[in-house]
Amino acid sequence: MTVKKRIVLTAVAIICLFVILYLSQEFMGSYYSRIITLIGIYGIMAVSLTLVNGISGVFSLGHAGFIAVGAYTSALLTLSPQQKEITFIIEKLVWPFNSIxxxxxxxxxxxxxxxAIFALVIGWPSLRLTGDYFAIATLGFAEIIRIFALNMNSLTNGALGLKALPDHTNIWASWGWLLVTVACVTSLAYSSFGRALRAIREDRVAAQAMGINVFKHQLMAFVVGGFFAGISGSLYAHWLSTIDPRTNTIGIMLTFNVLIMIVLGGLGSITGAIIGGALFAFLSEWLRFLEGPMNILGFKIMGITGLRMLVFSSLFVVIMIFWPRGIMGRREFSWDGLASLFKRRDRK
Structure with missing residues (x-):
């Protein structure tokens, strides 16, 4: 397939996507619109973590920390000074957030x-570690952010959190940023920089022997991943309309949720990350009935809080055992691959 045909097909696909999103916004109820919005947010989280864990080959568990930083920063900037004065009742909000x-x-x-700045500060010393040691360091960072959020009353409002955030996140905001994220990460992944990252992922020692600066490449990927994680945090906070550090909405469990997304879709695949995010969003809403009263064969069974996560955890274990490559593996969607699939079907 020629480059011109690929460009035309991509443009048509983007136009069709926007038409579908417009119809969803106009004709679907608010509940389904929120789910579609959540798919875009989860897609950004999954794609940003794919750049770090899948393409770069480093195992980070600190993604929730970057999401929380982006959420708090944007929330403090979008709330009006009057709302901030009412919200911060234990200690007054510090300057300049209190007046802008x-x-x-x-x-x-x-x-x-x-x-991204936090990612640079954390990644600079942590990326000198490898394997499980790096994962533990980033996990500690995420927990430090949570503890700070619980105790910095003059900046995060402590355990009270931030409430009544403006409901700015909609389908256009989440999917618009998702397109930007996919475009940026795809451009990086298929540039010389991305090829160097994949070489590091496959064999760190061999890549270093070929003259690739392993630390610099992984640090840059870590910072870019942190940037888009912060973007998703802002969208997520204004989708929830609240930030509560006492719950798992932006806690360490969020990192494991995003890990389930990228493993389900295929670790190292940008397309798989989006598919995994979409499946996780739909399943997380569809499985809500497990946490409410159920009537099975005439027997009334009380729902169990947290049963959804038990199902997700079981799904994660099953995938890791029987389908470790996920839905897409490391493959990406391409027009050439789609055309060859149709050709094989015609031959049959």
Whole structure:
């Protein structure tokens, strides 16, 4: 297939996507619109972690920390000074957050930048570690962020969290940022930089022997992943309309949720990350009935809180045992692959 045909097909696919999103926004109820919005948010989280864990080959467990940083930063920038004065009742909010208010787009962008700075500060010493040691270091970072959020009353409002955030996140915001994330990560993954990352993932020693600066490449990927994690955190906070550090909405469990997404879709596949995020969003809503009263064969069974996560955990274990490559493996969607699939079917 020629390059011109690929460009035309991609443009048509993007137009069709926007038409579908418009119809979803206009004709679907608010409940389904929120699920579609959540798919975009989860997609950004999964793609950003795929760049770090799947393409770079480092095992990070600190993604929830970057998401939390982006969420708090953007929330403090979008809340009005009057709302902040009412919200911060234990200690007054520090300057300059107490007197500024920015549009949602700029607040989201700044949230991503602050998360990227945190990724640089954490990655600079941590990436000198390898394997499980790096995973433990990033896990500790995520827990440190949670503890700070619980105790910094003058910045995060402590355990009370931030409530009544503006409901800015909609289908267009989440899917627009998802397209930006996919475009940026795909461009990196299929550039010389991405090829160097894959070489490091396959054999770190051989890549270093070929002259690839392993530390610099992994640090850059870690920072870019942190940036888009911060973006997703901003979108997620304004989708929830609240940030509560006492719950698992932005805690360490969120990292494991995103890990389930990328393993389900295929570790190392950007397409698989989006598919995994979509499946996780649908399943997390569909399985809500497990946590409510159920009537099975005339027997009334009380729902069990947290049973959804038990199902997800079981699914994760089953996939790791019987289908470790996930849905896409390390493959990506391509027009050439789709055309060859149809050709094989025609031959049969």
């Amino acid at each position: 208010q920015l549009p949602f787009f700029w607040a989201t962008l700044i949230g991503g930048i602050v998360a």
